Amino acid sequence: MLPQAALIALASAAAFGALTLMSDRKRGAFLAQVGLALAASLVFVAIIADGPVLGVEPEGLAAFAVGLISAAAAGMLYHLYLGRFERVWTARGVFSAVYLALSAMFGLVFASLI
Secondary structure, eight states: OOOHHHHHHHHHHHHHHHHTSSSOHHHHHHHHHHHHHHHHHHHHHHHOSOBBBBBOOOHHHHHHHHHHHHHHHHHHHHHHGGOSSSSHHHHHHHHHHHHHHHHHHHHHHHHHOO
């Protein structure tokens, strides 16, 4: 069985990949905003929870939310700035790097607070 961190990273990367492979920019940005709202509510639940929530410890829930926040933020930036690039694959490469940087930064900042 994969460790919990690997599963969270896989889910986060899948969410980012799904957002960047969408061709409709407005729908992609909207779904990224919905993902951010969902992730923010999960962080709030992880902060106020005293025990497991639906069988998941608050630390695991917060880690999943941080992964979702980084994927949604990078996906939303991708759809907002896609028009500035001449090639779509160049934009996907650049925002993949942005996604990795946001994952590291949000992991250090948000996960240390919970």
